């Protein structure tokens with residue numbers, strides 16, 4: 029009898045002890061957070077504000093914060109789902125080398141994955157940063173001022189512009205975070221991609237390095253859409269992340 033995709037996934041998990049999980053928007057859509065790239069997503073409705081515009085144009089800055097606030101109100105009740113909890117279970121079993129995420133929603137931390145295992149390559153909405161002195165505060169620091177009517181909060185220490193600590197359009201990725209991500213790809217024995225269409229570079233190269241680099245890791249992709257690495261992967265499953273991983277994490281009946 030041939031091995032089912034779930035059995036194969038279970039075998040990869042059981043035989044690995046240095047798993048790197050790579051997550052994208054698809055794991056958060058299972059929590060009800062809309063994929064901002066999909067049809068009707070935020071990017072279709074709004075022209076993005078680039079980092080250059082944010083710094084130079086007070087009107088664009090106000091617009092940016094209005095959208096952030098609207099998105100926050102829309103998503104604030106969303107919590108981790110079985111997909112996020114499956115990653116926590118991998119750590120509990122001592123198998124999680126690291127978690128690389130394109131998501132900025134903080135749901136992996138909320139689920140219980142150790143913060144020191146998590147690399148947020150696109151930054152996080154859970155913090156705001158001063159673009160001048162680099163001081164970082166929790167999101168609530170800006171939120172409380174926004175709901176009181178401030179349109180674009182500034183730093184209390186230096187008067188610089190505050191911005192959510194995410195990578196905006198036109199802003200380069202954090203080199204240290206990216207380097208660490210590629211290092212993890214070289215060290216892992218199993219790269220598990222969850223809910224990423226793997227089209228945004230250079231992040232999409234990370235799973236390729238795991239498969240084709242020195243580690244020669246297994247590569248499994250659980251993503252509803254087709255990805256450029258499907259042909260390279262040892263396993264591709266186009267189904268619910270939560271359901272698939274929940275099934276793979278229990279012993280076969």
Ligand SMILES: [Zn+2]
Nearest residue numbers: 158161183186
């Ligand atoms: Zn400052």
